[in-house]
Amino acid sequence: MRKVNIRELAKELKISVATVSKALRDSHEISEATKKKVVEMASKLNYTPNPYASSLRKKNSKTIGVILPEVADSFFSLAINGIQSVAELKGYHVLIYLSHDKYANEKTIVDDCSSGRVDGVLISISGETCNSDHISKLQNENIPIVFFDREFEGFDTARVITNDYESGYLSAIHLIERGVKRPSFLSISSCLPICKKRVDGFADALEAAGIKKSKQYNPVIYCDGNREQNYQQIKKLIKGRYAPDGIVASVERIAMQVYLASHELNINIPDKLKVIAFSTLETAPILNPSMTTITQPAFEIGKMAAEILFKGIEKTNFDLKHELVIIPSMLIERASTEKRS
Amino acid sequence: MRKVNIRELAKELKISVATVSKALRDSHEISEATKKKVVEMASKLNYTPNPYASSLRKKNSKTIGVILPEVADSFFSLAINGIQSVAELKGYHVLIYLSHDKYANEKTIVDDCSSGRVDGVLISISGETCNSDHISKLQNENIPIVFFDREFEGFDTARVITNDYESGYLSAIHLIERGVKRPSFLSISSCLPICKKRVDGFADALEAAGIKKSKQYNPVIYCDGNREQNYQQIKKLIKGRYAPDGIVASVERIAMQVYLASHELNINIPDKLKVIAFSTLETAPILNPSMTTITQPAFEIGKMAAEILFKGIEKTNFDLKHELVIIPSMLIERASTEKRS
DNA sequence: TTTATTTACGAAACCGTTTTCGTTAAATGC
DNA sequence: GCATTTAACGAAAACGGTTTCGTAAATAAA
Numbered sequence: 001m002r003k004v005n006i007r008e009l010a011k012e013l014k015i016s017v018a019t020v021s022k023a024l025r026d027s028h029e030i031s032e033a034t035k036k037k038v039v040e041m042a043s044k045l046n047y048t049p050n051p052y053a054s055s056l057r058k059k060n061s062k063t064i065g066v067i068l069p070e071v072a073d074s075f076f077s078l079a080i081n082g083i084q085s086v087a088e089l090k091g092y093h094v095l096i097y098l099s100h101d102k103y104a105n106e107k108t109i110v111d112d113c114s115s116g117r118v119d120g121v122l123i124s125i126s127g128e129t130c131n132s133d134h135i136s137k138l139q140n141e142n143i144p145i146v147f148f149d150r151e152f153e154g155f156d157t158a159r160v161i162t163n164d165y166e167s168g169y170l171s172a173i174h175l176i177e178r179g180v181k182r183p184s185f186l187s188i189s190s191c192l193p194i195c196k197k198r199v200d201g202f203a204d205a206l207e208a209a210g211i212k213k214s215k216q217y218n219p220v221i222y223c224d225g226n227r228e229q230n231y232q233q234i235k236k237l238i239k240g241r242y243a244p245d246g247i248v249a250s251v252e253r254i255a256m257q258v259y260l261a262s263h264e265l266n267i268n269i270p271d272k273l274k275v276i277a278f279s280t281l282e283t284a285p286i287l288n289p290s291m292t293t294i295t296q297p298a299f300e301i302g303k304m305a306a307e308i309l310f311k312g313i314e315k316t317n318f319d320l321k322h323e324l325v326i327i328p329s330m331l332i333e334r335a336s337t338e339k340r341s
Numbered sequence: 342m343r344k345v346n347i348r349e350l351a352k353e354l355k356i357s358v359a360t361v362s363k364a365l366r367d368s369h370e371i372s373e374a375t376k377k378k379v380v381e382m383a384s385k386l387n388y389t390p391n392p393y394a395s396s397l398r399k400k401n402s403k404t405i406g407v408i409l410p411e412v413a414d415s416f417f418s419l420a421i422n423g424i425q426s427v428a429e430l431k432g433y434h435v436l437i438y439l440s441h442d443k444y445a446n447e448k449t450i451v452d453d454c455s456s457g458r459v460d461g462v463l464i465s466i467s468g469e470t471c472n473s474d475h476i477s478k479l480q481n482e483n484i485p486i487v488f489f490d491r492e493f494e495g496f497d498t499a500r501v502i503t504n505d506y507e508s509g510y511l512s513a514i515h516l517i518e519r520g521v522k523r524p525s526f527l528s529i530s531s532c533l534p535i536c537k538k539r540v541d542g543f544a545d546a547l548e549a550a551g552i553k554k555s556k557q558y559n560p561v562i563y564c565d566g567n568r569e570q571n572y573q574q575i576k577k578l579i580k581g582r583y584a585p586d587g588i589v590a591s592v593e594r595i596a597m598q599v600y601l602a603s604h605e606l607n608i609n610i611p612d613k614l615k616v617i618a619f620s621t622l623e624t625a626p627i628l629n630p631s632m633t634t635i636t637q638p639a640f641e642i643g644k645m646a647a648e649i650l651f652k653g654i655e656k657t658n659f660d661l662k663h664e665l666v667i668i669p670s671m672l673i674e675r676a677s678t679e680k681r682s
Numbered sequence: 683t684t685t686a687t688t689t690a691c692g693a694a695a696c697c698g699t700t701t702t703c704g705t706t707a708a709a710t711g712c
Numbered sequence: 713g714c715a716t717t718t719a720a721c722g723a724a725a726a727c728g729g730t731t732t733c734g735t736a737a738a739t740a741a742a
Binding site for chain 3: 015016017018019022028029030031034053055056057058059
C-alpha cells in the first residue's frame, strides 16, 4: 500500500492541491460536487494527510502533554482515563511523560514541552519539585498549563485539586473518635502541597483535640527514602516502644507498606493499630482487613483538568489563571479503623 | 520569552541557516569554533528546534504509539513503566492510546498511527478484535509493530508474551492438588489468545486429571458482559446449586469481582471456594485472604517489547517477523488456595 | 446594460527544518 | 609549482501540508 501525498492526489484528480486541501477540510469555497470527488479519490488512493506537515503550517499539534510522577499509583491510572476520555472526544493525542518523582526529570520534560510539541500541558508535580522556574518558562511560551492533584503552590495557573486540608483534618478526627491516642501521619514530601495541606489539617485537628507532640511521640513522620528504606522505617516505627496506635497514610504506596509491615510483624489492624489511607485502591474493600480510605475523585480530577485545559487551548480569551476547581474526597469507613470494645 | 527560529538565529550570528543546523547536530563539516558560537547563541536566544519541522523533513517522529485496552488494570500500568523506561533512554516520545477493549476504537487508533505520526507501534489487542486487517494495513505502511501480552494469533510480526498455556495448565493442577473437584475457569473473551491459551492449558489439565464436563458442571465460563453483568453472573455462579469449589480468574478484574461477591455472599475463601488469579496486583498478599496469583512479568514484557520495537525502528535489516520472546509467569501460592483439613 | 457581488478554483508563498550540492580557500601530494 | 584533496561554509531545494490572494465566470443589483 503505497502512500500518496496531496500533490499526487491532486494530479490524479486534475485539480490543484489548494482545492484538494480545502475540499478535505470541508471549506465553503469548494462545491459539493468537487468535495465528493476529492473524498472518494482520497479514500481510493488511501490518502492520509501528514500530521507533521499540517502541524508545522497550522502551528498546533492537536496533542497535549501529561506529566506524571509515576503510573504505578492507582490514582494516576484513573486520572489518565479521565484525561484520555476527554482528549478522545476532542480529537487530541496524549503524550505521557513520567518524572519518576525526580525534579531533574521533570525539568527536562517540561523543557521538551516548550518546543511547540504540545498545545497544552497537564501536570502533577514531582515530590522533589520546590522550584517552578521551568514551569514559568513554559508559561511564558504561552502554553496553557493545568495542575491536577499535585499543584505548585502559588503558581498562577488553573488547578484542579481535592480538599486536602479538610481531608487531613477529618482523618485525624476519625482516628481520635475511634479511640486512637497517638496518631501518626506518614508523609512523603515536605514540598508537595497535597502533603503539606493534609499534614496541616491533621495537625490542626490534633491541636483541637489537645493531643501534643512530645519526645516520645512525633505525630508527623516523613518517609522520603526509597521503597526499601521506607519499609524498614515503617517497621521500626510500628514495632517500636513508642509506636503509634493509629496511622494516616498520605498515599497509597505507604498504606500498602503499613499493611505489609503489620502482617509481617503480626500487629493486628485495627486492634493494635488503626489505619486510614489516602488512596483510590479498588481493592480496599477486600484487603485484610478492609481499609478505611479517603478516596480522591481521580477520574473526575483528570477529566475536569483536561476540560479546562482544552478551554484554555481553544478559547483565546479564556484566562486559566482564574480557574480553581476543588472536587472533594470521600471518607469511606471500613474495618481498618473499627472500634473494638 | 519570544521564540526564535533557526533563521533568526543564523541572522544574529551572520552565518547561514545550513551552518547553524549542522553545527547544532554536531556535524563534522563544521569547525569547533563555529559550533561553540552557535551553541552559545542558541542558548542565549532560547532557541528550541521545532520538532514538527524536523519530523517533516527527516521523515521520522521520534515517537512510538502504545495501544492498550485500558490502563485500569495493574498489568498495563506496569507495562507502561517498562515501555517508558526504554523510550526515555532512547529519547523517544510515547503516545498512549486506549481502545477501551473495543474493536471499533482500536481500528480508528491503528488507522491514525498509519499517518506517519509514529515510528512504531506497541499493541495489546482488544478483547473484541477477531480480525487483523487494520493491523495489516499498518504493517504495509512499513511501520514496525510489536505485540505485547495480547497478540493477534497468526499475525506475522514480533511478539513478547508469557507462557499462558503452561500457566493455565498449572492453575488447574494447583487447584486439583488442593482438593478442588469442580474447578471453573472464568474467561473474558473467546478471541483473545491469552485467554484461549489459558483455557486450553486449563482444559488439558482437567482432562489429564479425569475431570469431565457435565450438565451440572461447566468448567469454562465467559464473563464478557459489562462490569455489572459480570458481577451478577459471578454471584449467581458461586451461590448456585452447582457452584464450583475452585475458580481460576483469567484477569485481575474478574478476580476482584470474585472476591467481592464472596464477601457479599459470605462464602469463605478458601474453605468453600479456592481462588487463583492471573494478576499482577501488588495488594495480593494483603487481601482477605491473601490471593494466590499467577503473576505476569508485566514490567519486563513492556520493556522487552519496547527494546525489540526500537531494534525494528533503528536497524533497517532487522526482521521483526522472527522475534518471539516468551517471559514466564510465576505462580505465587497464598492463602486463597490453602488446603484445610 | 453596466456594475457589484458571489462562487469556485488555482498559483504561489509559507511553516521551520534538513540535506544535497556547490564553492572557495587552505592544505597536501608529487 | 601545479594538481588534488580536504575543510568549512552557503544557496537552494526539499518535506507535505495550509492559507493568502488573485482571477475568471456566474449571478445579482442598479
